[in-house]
Each structure stands twice: as C-alpha cells, then as structure tokens.
Amino acid sequence: MLSSNISGPEPAAAGATAAAPSIALEIAHLTMIYARGRTAVHALDEITLSVRDREFVAIVGPSGCGKSTLLKLISGLRLPNRGAIRLYGRAVEGPRKDVGIVFQSPILLAWRTVLENVMLPIDVLGLPQETYRRKAVALLELVGLGGFADMYPQELSGGMQQRAAIARALVYDAPLLLMDEPFGALDAMTREQMNLELQRIWSAQRKTVVFITHSIAEAVFLADRMVVMSPRPGRILKIIDNPMPRARTLDDMLKPEFGELVRQVRGLLGGQAGGEL
Amino acid sequence: MNGAEDRPAAARSEGTDRKLADRLQRAALPLAVFVGLMALWEAVVDVLKIPTYLVPAPSAVFLAFIRGFAEAHYLFHALITGAQAVMGFLVGTALCLAIGVLVVVFPTMERIVYPYIVALQTVPKVAIAPLMIVWFGFGIESKIVIVALVSLFPVLVNVIAGLKSIDQDRLDLMSALSASRWQILRYLRFPNALPFIFAGLNTAIVFSVIGAIVGEFVGSNRGLGFLILQANFALDIAAAFALFVVLSIMGVTLHFTLQYIQTRVVFWAESEEFFRH
Numbered sequence: 001m002l003s004s005n006i007s008g009p010e011p012a013a014a015g016a017t018a019a020a021p022s023i024a025l026e027i028a029h030l031t032m033i034y035a036r037g038r039t040a041v042h043a044l045d046e047i048t049l050s051v052r053d054r055e056f057v058a059i060v061g062p063s064g065c066g067k068s069t070l071l072k073l074i075s076g077l078r079l080p081n082r083g084a085i086r087l088y089g090r091a092v093e094g095p096r097k098d099v100g101i102v103f104q105s106p107i108l109l110a111w112r113t114v115l116e117n118v119m120l121p122i123d124v125l126g127l128p129q130e131t132y133r134r135k136a137v138a139l140l141e142l143v144g145l146g147g148f149a150d151m152y153p154q155e156l157s158g159g160m161q162q163r164a165a166i167a168r169a170l171v172y173d174a175p176l177l178l179m180d181e182p183f184g185a186l187d188a189m190t191r192e193q194m195n196l197e198l199q200r201i202w203s204a205q206r207k208t209v210v211f212i213t214h215s216i217a218e219a220v221f222l223a224d225r226m227v228v229m230s231p232r233p234g235r236i237l238k239i240i241d242n243p244m245p246r247a248r249t250l251d252d253m254l255k256p257e258f259g260e261l262v263r264q265v266r267g268l269l270g271g272q273a274g275g276e277l
Numbered sequence: 278m279n280g281a282e283d284r285p286a287a288a289r290s291e292g293t294d295r296k297l298a299d300r301l302q303r304a305a306l307p308l309a310v311f312v313g314l315m316a317l318w319e320a321v322v323d324v325l326k327i328p329t330y331l332v333p334a335p336s337a338v339f340l341a342f343i344r345g346f347a348e349a350h351y352l353f354h355a356l357i358t359g360a361q362a363v364m365g366f367l368v369g370t371a372l373c374l375a376i377g378v379l380v381v382v383f384p385t386m387e388r389i390v391y392p393y394i395v396a397l398q399t400v401p402k403v404a405i406a407p408l409m410i411v412w413f414g415f416g417i418e419s420k421i422v423i424v425a426l427v428s429l430f431p432v433l434v435n436v437i438a439g440l441k442s443i444d445q446d447r448l449d450l451m452s453a454l455s456a457s458r459w460q461i462l463r464y465l466r467f468p469n470a471l472p473f474i475f476a477g478l479n480t481a482i483v484f485s486v487i488g489a490i491v492g493e494f495v496g497s498n499r500g501l502g503f504l505i506l507q508a509n510f511a512l513d514i515a516a517a518f519a520l521f522v523v524l525s526i527m528g529v530t531l532h533f534t535l536q537y538i539q540t541r542v543v544f545w546a547e548s549e550e551f552f553r554h
Contacts, residue, residue, distance in 0.1 A: 105446060
C-alpha cells in the first residue's frame with residue numbers, strides 16, 4: 001500500500017520495452033581538469049560508462065580519485081572540459097529535474113522541520129503541494145522517520161538526518177539517484193544499517209542509483225556493478241559484475257563469493273587503496 | 278539510534294523548580310550590592326553636604342522621578358522619544374534589508390554602494406543632525422531620519438555578511454534543483470542571514486535611542502532629550518538623574534523586547550553550531 005502511494009510517474013525513458021532495460025545514463029570520454037589556485041588538477045580522464053535503467057552502480061576508488069567530481073558532472077552542477085553525458089537520451093547541460101542527489105552531509109535547513117526539508121524541492125520546483133505532501137509523509141515512513149516529521153533536523157541523530165536527505169532526494173520523482181558517500185560520516189554499525197535500508201528503499205522505488213563510496217565492502221554489498229577507479233587522474237580500472245542475489249543480508253558479507261568480490265576490487269586498487277573493509 | 282537524546286519529562290518539570298530557586302539565589306547578591314551602593318551614596322551626600330545641584334542623593338532622584346511622572350508628563354515625553362527611536366530603527370532596518378538584497382542579488386551593486394556607506398559612517402552623525410532639522414523640520418520626521426542614519430551601519434554590515442555567508446554545499450543543493458536567485462534568497466540566504474541580522478539589530482537598537490536623544494538635543498520641544506536640556510538649564514540635577522533612569526529603563530525594555538523577538542524568530546540559532554558540527 002505504501003509503494004502505490006510513493007511510486008512516481010515513469011521516467012522519461014520513452015519507447016523502452018520491458019524485456020530490454022533501457023540505458024539511463026551514458027558517459028563518453030569524460031575528461032575534467034580544473035584549476036585549484038595556480039595548479040591544474042587533472043581530476044578525471046577518459047571516463048566512459050553506461051548505466052542501465054534501475055541498475056545500482058557503485059563507483060569505488062581512493063580519496064581524491066575524482067569520484068565526487070564525476071558526480072557533480074553527472075548532476076550538471078559542473079560542466080566537463082571534454083566528453084559528453086547523456087541522461088535518458090538528453091545531453092546534460094545543467095542541473096536537471098530527473099536527478100535526485102544525496103550529498104556527503106545531509107545539508108538540512110535548520111529552520112525547516114523534517115517534513116518541510118523533504119518538501120524543499122517541491123517548493124523550489126513549484127510542484128503541487130497537496131499531492132507531494134502526502135508523498136513526502138509516505139517517504140518519511142519508508143525511510144523510518146514516520147514519527148519525526150514535525151521535529152527539527154538538529155533534534156535528529158546523524159543517521160536520521162541522512163535518512164531525511166534521502167527522502168528529500170526521492171520526493172520529486174527523479175528516476176536517477178546520485179549518492180556521494182552518503183554514509184561516510186556515520187559510525188560502522190549505523191552505516192551497515194543504512195546500507196540495508198538503502199537496499200530496501202531502492203527495491204521499493206525502482207530507481208537507478210549511482211553510489212559513490214570509498215568503502216569496498218559497502219560497494220560490493222549494494223551494487224549490481226562496481227566501477228573501480230584509479231587515483232588522480234581518475235580512470236576506470238575495471239567494471240566488475242556482482243551476481244549475488246537480492247535481497248542481500250548482512251550475513252551475505254561472510255559468504256566466500258562476497259569475499260572474492262572484495263578481494264578483486266581491493267586487488268585492483270592496490271596496496272594504497274584507502275577503502276576500509 | 279533514536280531515543281538516546283530523549284529526556285524524561287519528569288526530570289524536566291523538576292528542573293524548572295530548581296531553576297527558579299537558582300535564579301533567586303543568583304539575583305540576591307547583585308541586589309544586595311545595589312542596595313549597599315545606594316545607601317553609601319545617600320550617606321556620602323548627606324555627610325559631606327554635597328549640594329543637590331552637583332550630585333543629588335538617591336532619595337532626591339527617586340522623588341524627582343515620582344514627581345516627573347505625576348506632574349511633568351514624563352510618560353508622554355518618554356513615549357515620544359521611544360516612538361522616534363523605534364520608527365527610525367524600523368526605517369533604517371528596512372533600508373538595510375533593501376540595500377543588502379540588492380547587493381547580494383546584483384553583486385556589482387556592492388562596489389557602487391559600499392563606498393558611500395563607509396563615507397557616511399565616517400561622518401559623525403551628530404555633525405549632520407542640525408542639517409536634518411533644517412531639512413526635515415522641528416518635528417518627529419527629522420528625528421526618524423537621524424535615528425535611521427545612526428542605526429543603519431551595524432545592521433547593513435550584518436545583513437550583507439549574513440546574506441553572503443552560505444556554504445557551497447547548501448548552494449549546490451539549491452542549484453541542483455535549478456533554483457533561481459530569488460528562490461535561493463528566499464529559501465536559503467535570508468533565513469540563513471537572520472542570526473547575523475539580529476546581531477546587527479541588537480547594536481542598532483541601542484544606537485537608535487542615542488540618535489533620538491541627539492535629535493532632540495539639536496532641536497525639539499518635546500521628548501526626554503528636550504527634558505534633560507531643560508533640567509540642566511534649571512540646574513535641576515535630581516530631575517536630570519531621574520530622566521537618565523527613565524532612559525535606561527527604555528533602553529533595557531527595547532533590548533529585551535528585541536531579544537524576545539529574536540528567540541522566537543531565530544529559534545534554531547542555539548543549536549546551529551551543534552547541527553553543523
């Protein structure tokens with residue numbers, strides 16, 4: 001009963017047949033060099049990647065491999081030097097309504113209640129209040145904040161704040177969800193819990209997710225495919241398929257195939273990889 | 278994850294009783310010192326036979342205070358001064374908000390406007406007060422202009438600083454939603470600036486009483502400033518002291534009224550520090 005209330009309009013992927021999942025995101029030969037002070041930072045080099053509709057892709061790499069830059073480019077917040085990004089068939093030339101973003105920190109506004117924070121995109125985009133208020137309430141229920149709608153974010157713990165931020169990214173029906181190390185600031189136990197919750201939310205909402213992390217275990221636990229990146233300038237070292245069945249449990253992390261995938265990713269990242277298991 | 282911050286309700290109500298007792302205890306010492314000082318002052322004036330036209334005894338000030346309200350329309354004059362201070366304060370604040378918004382929305386405006394503001398600030402307002410009387414007359418209008426001029430600067434500086442001090446993260450959040458400049462101002466910059474603005478207003482409210490008195494000194498036939506001049510000319514120093522008391526009561530009232538409004542409007546400010554960690 002929840003999902004019928006929450007599922008939004010179908011993504012703009014018109015003409016897609018049910019049998020062959022369409023491509024949500026196409027990145028071709030993306031290169032990004034930007035100036036930091038007087039030095040030029042070569043952040044990304046020749047990134048080519050496509051993500052299927054409703055796929056969960058994790059991008060994993062050491063700190064400073066340009067993961068966050070890649071996410072800012074996909075979201076249209078920055079523009080690349082070279083290369084192209086297409087989202088649902090249209091080139092990305094600036095911020096778009098079909099992308100929801102969860103940042104590293106929750107970035108909730110202290111003067112708005114949790115529900116009002118979730119409604120912020122609706123206010124800004126000028127969408128009908130009544131319809132989306134009902135949806136926002138249902139989403140808060142989904143992310144486990146049912147009883148906290150009228151509290152202020154500063155009354156919530158870090159994990160709860162990030163749940164609210166996820167609800168905010170989901171509320172305006174964007175088919176693509178970009179997540180930039182959303183659980184990096186949480187303690188290990190809360191983080192595992194949030195990974196489980198995210199898997200549940202993702203399967204309830206059927207979104208396409210691009211999830212950035214420097215935790216190898218988190219990437220393997222969540223993703224259909226792991227995109228392993230090199231240190232700066234960020235290049236794609238390898239894309240690894242993760243055939244482990246859903247819904248995955250925390251116990252799956254103890255299975256040999258899980259360990260094998262982790263070993264593969266860590267092997268690619270080499271000894272200096274900053275990823276904690 | 279939740280529940281850890283919940284305080285039991287019983288402990289809270291018990292706490293208010295203790296708080297009241299604490300408050301009484303804390304007020305006792307300053308009160309005792311005050312009474313002691315008054316007694317000492319009374320004794321010194323009495324023993325050394327200091328004439329009333331130099332330093333009046335507290336008892337004489339008290340009598341003058343009572344007589345002033347009963348016979349010399351202190352309340353009427355206090356209301357005039359208070360009204361001038363508050364109206365000038367409001368005019369100045371409105372002006373600052375308008376300038377601040379212009380400067381932030383159109384950044385080139387800052388370079389054009391700021392030099393004049395600084396130039397105006399460096400001129401002692403007492404020096405231009407007589408001119409304001411010439412331009413705006415003997416009545417309330419000239420006082421409002423003088424008060425506005427005096428209280429403008431601290432508010433303006435804080436309005437501009439507040440509207441500009443936004444985290445890049447929060448701006449990214451708004452940009453990702455394709456928010457317009459005005460939407461960013463409305464949903465983000467303005468509420469974010471409120472704690473700064475109130476810091477400026479707290480300084481300005483004190484300045485506004487100074488401005489009103491200066492205006493009345495320069496040219497008026499009513500108000501507390503006018504009464505103080507009269508009392509000085511008549512060598513009625515007890516009355517002058519009584520008027521100082523009236524002035525300080527007015528100042529304290531304005532200050533606490535503003536503080537009350539501040540805690541209501543900027544209810545999140547105390548927790549903001551914690552919230553941003």
